[in-house]
Amino acid sequence: MRSNPADYQLVAPASLQAVVSLLAAEPGAWLPIAGGTDVMVQYAAGKLPARKLVSIWNLxxxxxxxxxxxxxxxxxxxxxxxxxxxxxxxxxxxxxxxxxxxxxxxxxxxxxxxxxxxxxxxxxxxxxxxxxxxxxxxxxxxxxxxxxxxxxxxxxxxxxxxxxxxxxxxxxxxxRRFSGYLAYTRKVGARNAQAISKVCIAALGRRASGVVEDVRIALGSVAPVPLRLAETERLVTGKPVEPSLLVSAKRVAIAEIQPIDDIRSTARYRAAVAGNLVAEFLEKIGEN
Amino acid sequence: MTGDHIVGVSVPRKEGRDKVTGRAQYVDDLTLPGMLFGATVRSQVPRSKIGKITFGPGIAWDEFIVVTARDIPGKNVIALIANDQPCLADGVVNHPEEPILLLAHSDRHLLPQAVAAVSIEYDQLPALFTVEQSETRSEVIWGSDNIFKSYLVEKGDVDGIWKKADYIVEGEYKTGAQEQLYIENNGMIASFDAQQGMTVWGSLQCPFYVHKALMALCNLTADKVRVVQMETGGAFGGKEEYPSMIAAHAALLAIKCGRPVKIIYDRLEDMAATTKRHPSRTRHRTALSKDGRILGGEIELTIDGGAYVTLSPVVLSRATIHAGGAYYWPNVRITAKAVATNAPPHGAFRGFGAPQSLFALERHMDRIAQVVGLSPVEIRKRNFLQPGQMTTTEQTVREPLDLVRLLDRALELSDYHAKKQRFAKENELGTSRKGIGIAAFLHGAGFTGSGERNLSSVVGVEGCADGTIKVLVSSTEFGQGTKTVLCQIAAETLGLPYENVEIAQADTDQVPNSGPTVASRTVMVVGKLVQSAALGIKQTLMGSGLLGDSYSAEQFRSACRTQVAAHGQFRSWARYEAPADVFWDDDKYRGEAYAAFAWAVYVAEATVDMTTYNVSVDDFLALQEVGKVLHPVLARGQIAGGVAQGIGYTLYEKVIWQNGRMQNGQMTNYIMPTSADLPVVRVFFEEMGNVHGAFGAKGIGELPMDGPAPAIVNAVEDALKVPFDSIPLLPEDVFEALLAKREPQSVGGVR
Missing domain, CATH: 3.30.465.10 (Uridine Diphospho-n-acetylenolpyruvylglucosamine Reductase; domain 3)
Structure with a gap:
């Protein structure tokens, strides 16, 4: 642990009302901590700037x-x-x-x-x-x-x-209106468990009368925020799943994202895999 | 005698109960009265003169003990081979994370902020970060030429073979650094008393390495330094030499403050500052006949040693001797060197140079097979070493070795031929590609060349007052089973139940120097000495008439009690003596490199996911000839664990360097495989026996680290028909290679 516990204050109010009152009394001063799986990592590394923590665990x-x-x-x-x-x-x-x-x-x-x-x-x-x-x-x-x-x-x-x-x-x-959709999700991490995503996808789709009726595609780790691929969705909606559609969907998807090079992967790899995942999802709709 | 064998049986681990019940005492479990906690202020830059050091505001500095190089009573070195590595940098630093000064305080929580508050002015010098940069000598950072050590092995007439060759095959192969990732981070406690001298307790492999380093550093005689190994949570070579540094730091603080001092590294410090496996580059140029027989070759091998010599000459030695692998080279020239760079020194890691040169060779054999037009299996069969032939160092194979049979058995157990055919067919469809690859190799057990002769290890066996037996060795347990197997050997030799034999804690005041616990030497070399010493106990009791030719365990205990009652302490010693036929020439690098080699064939099956370019190992077959298996569960554990570590080395574990510093020194970013990433490792043994080892054993601890990388990369090439010559091989690398090949269906569009 690279932080000194004496430098930190931790309170654990008994109710949600008490927590929001505390937050209102000193806006921005208190960092809520629930399970601590992010906060404690920063604490252990000596990199937790917030000094006042309010526990909301198990409220x-x-x-x-x-x-x-x-x-x-x-x-x-x-x-x-x-x-x-x-x-x-x-x-x-x-x-x-x-x-x-x-x-x-x-x-x-x-x-x-x-x-x-x-x-x-x-x-x-x-x-x-x-x-x-x-x-x-x-x-x-x-x-x-x-x-x-x-x-x-x-x-x-x-x-x-x-x-x-x-x-x-x-x-x-x-x-509760998504039970009729095909659900597709993949996490591409550096290993099969306990990994941070290089790219991840969650998608829903429905096919009717041989064409893609509705589709919703979101990607993680390919932009500053998790991203819905609106252009790609527009492109494929109403079309039959054919090889040419996969190629153009890949291209549009890659144009919609802004992946970066970092310690976990490269922008080029992330872009290619994101495109592949979108294509794999569309293929599954096609098979459905 | 009981008649039941103990050797060859999977008896319970000696320390197993304490480990699983939480009673085992690791160094951080130990608290001494008045103990302070120590921390290390390290270099933030790769190579620099050290300017002004300022103790910044906001810290109660008068509460801290501060140690600099000026506080060192003896020599400012970590004594090992070349004695060039300072304990604390004095005026100049040569790598990031080099220790500069030490702090201690009674509240361990105050140390990180104090370390951060020390600011050091640097007058930076140009630095070298790669083997290639070191070779240009644009800067001379060590000696006159940046070369720590070089070796030349020559056999036959290499220069004459090229004109006779039908094929000449060249290749260049690279391997990366690897972190040992023992579960327990490094840690030490030191306590100093002017009368009694220095005592350290720690997590370590080699008590007498630490002992030697502390004598030189503290200017103390041997009897004034005591080193005690605490329970050690994994090591893999990572606790071979670096614990001497940590012990030295704790010792200096303890001398200065007159109180015990504990230093425990957290994972971030351990990964950033301590040793890793040497990165390497190997170039092969091989001459072959039409029918695929090796006529000869040149092998040029370079390892990156980091900033100081430490163990690089010895790592390079093992890499050099293993560079020719399990094949017959009528003519060969191996030129090897370890070069300096401005990274933390690279050090011991399971395999110790062999994984590097064997990766190169076993990849090169597949390349040769393609050029010559033979299968990977056939090219190996045509070139395997046979009894009576000589290795690259002209060591004659004297055992009834049959590598063709070993390979055939591995192929059969792995269903190699059927799978290879099936994969080739199935790879035409679908979103994944499968391949199968092999590696055939050897690993020498014990110290290289004249090493065992120079170590001259001593082992003791004691008959105790209560009639039980105690084994006295400095060989350490760090998860691999030292305690268990050495006790088995003593029990078997004496015909006693395993429970009647215990092993002393590795404490330099209490045990003789049986050498370092490294180099796959413990069971084979130290075990043989335990056998001899135990035999001495038995012969004494028989000679004095206390024991007959045949006896029960109770009769033995009674005889032992009588002996101790009559004559006091009852101990038998055995010292290593080199066999008459083991000869080694250090100048020509020629002769019997190792008393024994273990031999192996590994078969890996891999799948490449063409959507993500991930490679997974689906099946792994490890077949090895290891002399005699003394403890089947531990032996299988060594092999399976080594293969897992090898899979990590090949496909997952990448040290990302920037200016000589590891950028991903935490377990979320330095990726070691989990159980969800590993196949079941199918382990099989052949047992040929070995005259030099206890009950026929050979060393096996490092062997399984050598084979996975080439077997897996050969499988990936089989799957993709794209060669890869560098590890670690990550999905990003697979993607880029496929993109370069422009396989249209497999690669997503890239802007």
Whole structure:
């Protein structure tokens, strides 16, 4: 541990109300910490700038998954393990269940939370492409009340979000209207477990009368934020899956992303693999 | 005698119960009264004069102990081979992360900020980072020519063969650095007392290496330095030489403050500062006859030693001797050198030079096969060493070796021929390509050349007052099974139950110097000495009439008790003596390089995913001849673990360097394979026996590190029909190679 625990203050209020009151009292001063799977890595490396931490781990208000006929509402404090094990998540939102299953190791999955994945705002976050294709909405809470925002507008840049300094993510809402789609997801990491994505994809598609009727494609690790491929989706919608479509879809997809060279991979590799994944997904729709 | 064999049986590990119940004591579990914690201030630049050192604001510096090179009582070196590596940089640094000064405090949490608050002015000098840069000598950073060591091996008339050759095949092969990644990071505690001298406890492989280094550094006599090995959580060579540095640092702090000092590296410091496997470049030029027989060749081998000599001459030696592999070379010239660069010194790592030169050779054999128009199997069969033939150093093969039979068995066990055919057919369809590759190789056990003679190791076996037996060695346990197997050997020799034999903690005050625990030497060389020493105990008891020709365990214990009661301490010693027929010429680099070689054929099956360019190893067959297997579970574990480490070396583990510093020194970015990335390793043994080893054993610890890389890369070439001559081979490399080949269906469009 390269940080001195004496330099840090940690409080653990008993209720969500108490947490948002604290955030409101000193906006920006307190860093919420849930499972700690991101925060503690920075702490161990001596690189955690925030000195005041407020624990939101295991607050009952954040740990529920509520299912109504229209939507599923997942508390932001739910862990990857909670997601993996939930029946409706497994059956209707398999992209999210799969992403939860390949995030970190078992210990990370028992501690890491969906809300943490969202606010940490890494472009490589495993669950975010799934939230994009499911049209997720976020419920944000502060002493000023709750507001509901589409997830697609939430990430504004590299590690930047629309979260106000006194706000918390309270829940993630997914409409239950995707069970008729073919779901496709792949994580391309440096190894088969406990890896950070070089490229990841979550996609939904439906074919009718021999053509692509509806398609939703999102990629991670290929831009400053997780990205929905709007142009590619437009291109393929209404067309039959043919080799020429795969070639042009690859080309358009690669033009839509902005991958970089970093310690994990190269921009050229990421672009090519992103194109291949899009093509593989379309092939699967074609076979469906 | 019990009549039941103990050797060859998988008895429980001696230290296994303590490890799984958490009772085993590692160095960080040990706390001494009044102990302080130490930390190291390191160079931020590769090569520089050191200017002003400032102790920055915000730190209560009067609470800290500070040690610089001026505080060293003896010589400012880590004594090993060339004695060129300082313990603390004095005026100049030669690599990033070089230790400059030391701090200690009673609160370990205050140390990282204090280390960061020390600012050092640097007057930087030009630095060299690659073998190629070092060879240009644009800067001379070591000696007169940047060369730590060179060897020349010559056999026959190489210059005369080229005009007789039907084929000449050339190739250049490269291997990268690799981090040992033991589970337990490095750590040491030192305590100093003017009367008793210096004691250190630590995670280490070679107690007497540390002992030697501390004597020179602290200017103490041998009896005033004591080194104790704590339970050690993995080593792989990474705790062969670097622990001397950490012990030296803890010792200097302990002398200065008069209290015990503990230094524990975290993973970031351990990966950034300690040794890694030597990167290498090997060039082959081989002359062949029409029918694919090697007429001769030139092998030029260069390893990157980093900034100081440390163990590079010895690593280079093993790389040189293994460069010709398991083949017969009528004529050969091997020129080898270790060069200096401004990176932290590269060091010992399982295989110790052999994985580098054998990767080159076994890739080159597949290249030769293609040029000559033979299969990878046939080219090897036509060139395998046979009994009576001589290796590149003119060591005659005296054992009844049959490598053709070994290869055939490996092919059969792996279903090689059927798979090769099937893959070729299936590769025409689908989104993945499969291939199968082989590597045939050898690994010499024990120290190279005259090394064992110079070590002159000593082992003791003690008959204790309670009638049990204790083995006295400095050979260390770090997960591989030293304690267990040496106790098996003593028990078998004495005809006692395994439970009646214990092994002493490796404490230089209590055990003789049985040599370092390296070089696949422990079971073979030290084990043989344990056997001799144990025999001495038995002969003494028989000679004094306390024991008959045949006896029960209880009769033995009773005899032993009587002996101790009558005569006091009862110990038997054995010292290594080189066999008469083992001769080595250090000047000509000729003769018996090793007392024994283990032989192996590995077969790897690989799949390349054409969507992601990932290579996965689907099946791995490891067949080896290792003399005699003394503990089947441990032996299989050594092979499977070595293969896993070899798969990491080949496909995953890439040290990313920038100006001599590792950029990905954390386990999230330095990728070692997980169980989800590894196939089941199918391990098979042949047992030919070995006159030089205990109960016929040969060394096996390093052997499995040598074969995976070439076998896997040969499989990838078989799958893709694209040659790869450099490891690690990452998906990005596969992608770029396919792009260069422009295989239209397989490569996504790239802007």
């Amino acid at each position: 009952p208000e954040l740990r529920r998954i509520e299912v109504s006929p229209e939507e599923i509402r997942i508390g932001a404090g739910c862990t990857y393990t909670d997601l993996r094990e939930h029946e409706v998540v497994q059956s209707e939102f398999s992209l999210l269940a799969r992403a939860a299953a390949w995030t970190g190791g078992i210990a990370n999955q028992n501690r890491g939370t969906l809300g943490g994945n969202i606010v940490n705002a890494s472009p490589a976050a495993d669950s975010l492409p799934a939230l994009l294709v499911y049209d997720a909405e976020l419920i944000l809470i502060s002493v000023r009340g709750e507001r509901r925002v589409p997830y697609k507008d939430f990430h504004t840049g590299y590690k930047k979000t629309k979260l106000a300094s006194d706000e918390l993510v309270r829940a993630v809402c997914l409409a």
